[in-house]
Amino acid sequence: MVEVALWSSLRSFAGGNEKVEVEGETVGEILDALVKAHPGLEPHIESGVSVAIDGRIIFNSLSEPVGPDSEVVLLQQLKGG
Amino acid sequence: MALDGSKSEFKLVGTRPLRPDGIDKVTGRAKFGADAYAAGMLHGAIVRSPHAHAKIVKIDTTKAEAMKGVKAVVTRADFIDGLKGEMWNVLENVMAGDKALYDGHAVAAVCATSTLAARDAAKAIEVTYEILPHVTDVDKAMAKDAPVIREGAAAPGTPEGMHPNVVGYHESGHGDVDKGFAEADLVIEETFRTEATHQGYIEPHACLATMGNDGKGEVWCCTQGHFHVAKVCAALLGTDASQIRVTASEIGGGFGGKTAVFIEPVALALAKKANRPVKVVMSRSEVFRATGPTSSTSMDVKIGMKKDGTITAASGVFRLQGGAFPGAPASFTAMCAFAPYALENVKQIGWDVMSNRPKQAAYRAPGSPMAAFAVESVIDDLCKGLDLDPIDVRLKNASRQGTKASYGVTFDRIGLVETLEEAKAHPHYSAPLAEGAGRGISCGFWFNHGGETAVSLALAEDGTVSLSVGTPDIGGSRASMGQMAAEELGIPYEKIRTTIADTATLGYNEISHGSRVTYASGLATIEAARDTIRKLCARAAAKWKIDPEAVVWEDGCAKPSGPNAGEFEPMTLAKIASSMGRTGGPIVGHYEATPEGAGVSFATHIVDAEVDRETGSTRVTRYTVIQDAGKAIHPSYVEGQFQGGAAQGIGWALNEEYIYGEDGRLQNAGFLDYRIPVASDLPMIDTVIVEVPNPGHPYGVRGVGETSICPPLAAIANAVSNAVGIRMTELPISPPRILAALDGAK
């Protein structure tokens, strides 16, 4: 199981939890598992999120590996100038 | 792809070779967006709404179509129906549908045989408007009775019961801020405002397009992302992305503003209708009225501090107006605000708000500079209130490796402390200050970005190299790509020609944005070179009839890896290349990935400013930029990014602003009254490159383009506030504002 931290405004869509646990070995699997466990998160994830794994922000790559001890934080999607 | 520990000695990286496009650019030969011409070319002109908010009742093109030389007119009806989400927003912005949403919104376009004929025809297109109430201020746009820009545009997660103009909400943080504020010896809360500023690139948007009725199109344009242009044009015209080939011209500045698409789909639509090439070039006033400025903001920041300088809690509410569409970078503003500091209790809220202004576009670290202005101002006031040194306080609270950042992640290796220590030791910080002058410092933060990247590296038979990258060169990146390729291959820099490949000849590349080019295209270049080397080694191994694993690449040659591998004369790259047709065919190295190791970046700026207390005029007299570059590939262009960001920040802080009249029209749509810094406004800008390697890049590169604009707003506000003894809370800190503050304080 991987623990995923949600930003505050997402928590109400995941039973009010700051962190939720899901199964997954890649960013893509974790996002799929989140939607499955908490369907209310789907529109947010669909409209774009970034995922920080151990401090590195993953912008697009769904295949990025995630370990069971990784720190995983969901962030609003980032772009730059 | 992680930091390559073995690579610590560099031959070319860190040197300052001449840029490969240099001679073209000093002789006038370089071809920018507006410099392309085609046989039979027509000129386009765009009709724009003079109203901030109006229903488009009727567009009568008959007079224009009857004029001499006019070949085609397009309106929204010439674009595809049924788009959803952000693509619909882009189309609506490129060509208005039912309503004109801001002064300058495109409503029709025409092409004719000359620019004068096209402009005259545009004037002859009669548009009937029904004027609607408008709003351009962020706080007023959130108010209950504000005119509605559009219903139903709010993103998921936006709290219910808000005005329809409120289209996005972000909340994040950790700890208990109320508890933290209770522990503080001093708590300061202040409201700040910043006006919208424009990226102000000197080259207006320009493109040349052709499109046949077979759906195949060609576009030449100045853009930060030509693959993105192809994608958007295909979507808006209802054709396939692969059928639109886009070539990126030389680009005359972007700073985020050329990540958006404005005229290319219009030029294609005109070209298709007229069946001739069409060139569209924006005027400067069109650039200001219709392309993306940054958001204007209204922000409340509250910070608590103990007598020893420890920050006990910080909270902020950041309201950003992003024009007539969702997308203001409110979440970035919120997430960047407190990122430089290790805080136990922090909470940040961002609001994305629509108004009757042009759709905001990214501008260098979108959202971050405004946050720094508010936060770093309050920190300075706390230092003053508790009689503490501003650098010591920042050092005490600085984020480090292992800090749980305000926006949730745990920082890896970062260089904020190093920039602060350099700042403290810098002669500027201890230099005596002139009478009546003030000194200000500020820190700044930006995430940086990786993104989809493809690079191809082909050898010629004479041993020279053609390097194709897909990220438009907005500030000298062809030089640094050449350096990295040459470093890996072990050949002279001059033997490499780096080209920005068009969309038909390379895999998809994300836009040149997010300070990603030297990081991501650089990483891909290194990997493409290493792929090439593997192929070169394999050819040598085949020739020597040894295992490819037994061949190493050193100093531009394939060599046996050791005595056990056998004794062979090293083979140079040129030697292998000369026979490649007979040893297995062309040698091309390539690399495609979405590198995700962009290291975050921090900077600390020091600035001295003098204020004329009788006129409110401010002069910046000394400026020092200290920033972590991870590893500077070409130090001159790293310094250039530092200096350019500082200069833009100085303009933003002191003079630049979007000024709207009561009628909702932009009053300063030109360089005369949109006042970017001129040469005589600025001092030399000193730079210190700090190199704390990014663990996510083979050489340790961090992007440098954006972070440099994060601290200046706050640093200058702190300097001016110190000079006049009054906290300035609104940007720009213009002379009338300073005089009014001084008079108010009397």
Place this chain on the structure above:
Amino acid sequence: MIHVNTKINGDETEFLCDPRETMLDVLRDKLALTGAKEGCGTGDCGACSITVDGRLVCACLMLGAEADGREIGTVEGIATGEKLHVLQQKFLEHAALQCGICTPGILVATKALLEKHPDPTETQVRYWLAGNLCRCTGYDKIIRAVMDAAKDMREAA
């Protein structure tokens, strides 16, 4: 249409232009001399700097029709054959350009400066160039390149 005879970078040139066309329109659209850029069209940015009878002006603030009988100088005429002018060389060495769109105008302007003031102060260079906007560099490296070129030109003179 107006018939105009002029000399551009030393070459006899003639063209026809609409009375409303600026010298910048003519250079770019009629003569394919695209080194001068249109950054504003209103004399505020200097990207279209040219010389007319040796005097520095903005090509966007001059009608094409006015060129009759004048001598025009553009960025395309700064180098001598394949040999770069000292200023051009110094701009490359000092990395005094990032995007390069302002560079042609700044080179034309600084060449005019150094012809008039071979030993300018930093302040003089900054004020002379106040009408040449650069958004990329913060001007630092441009000023250094100009001062360095002036020094070399003085030593060579």
Place this chain on the structure above:
Amino acid sequence: MMRFEAPDSFEGAVALLAAEGGTTRVLAGGTDVLVQLRSDMFTPDLMVDIKRIPGVHDVTAEGGGWRVGAAVSGAELNEHPEVKKDWPGVCEALDLIGSTQVQGRATLTGNLCNASPAADSVPAMIAAGAVVTIAGPDGEREAKAEDIATGPGKTSLKLGELVTSVFLPARGTGGGDCYLRFIPRTEMDIAVVGAAVSMTVEGGKITAARVSLGAVAPTALLVEDAATAIIGSSLDEAALTALGEAASAAANPISDKRGTVAFRTKVAGVLAQRAAKTAYERAIK
């Protein structure tokens, strides 16, 4: 369709302007006219370029003063050491307009006839007591610099008339003038406030003075109260205070994108004082 003419005499220019039934513009330096053309603010039916008329580029000594041709550019005027010595305020005012590039073309005459309330050289010319010569269908006439502009973009010139030269009177001994303006940047802006002071000083005492303000009213102002405040003084603190107050009192500005009423009113006084100090120093040198 705009017509373009470049006559070789003022008679020819007057004939063209008088015969044109539509709108006309005279092209001297063109630094305002071409901006209006490019921004579609105004396209005349007839553009008359006066730069081919003999004498328009000349600066000539006349009765101790200087006659400045209608096409003399800022760069040319500022290269004239004697005019610069006599009327440094007028020269610096013209020199402040726009960039080096604009200086290659901008003229005193054009700045006056464009009738912008913020024109830099106009307060300096008014303070200097400049007189312009006007050619027209009824022959030549003269007018004071302050009588040309009647409102923003409007002049007292009649159909077919154009200004042929500006005359700067004899400076005499003990004279000094100065023009200062406030802009947010160091260059390239339109004046938010402008102030010109010209004076004659004998034995340390100001015997004559003219003070003019720009950008604080629909036209540049000749402020007699401000002159009165310093005449008879040796520009002591009291005189300076009175000057500043008179200048601020005379200012009748608007708030716009460049400045507020409060800012312009206050800074008009500040600049009048500073300009007077410099003019005084120049006068006693």
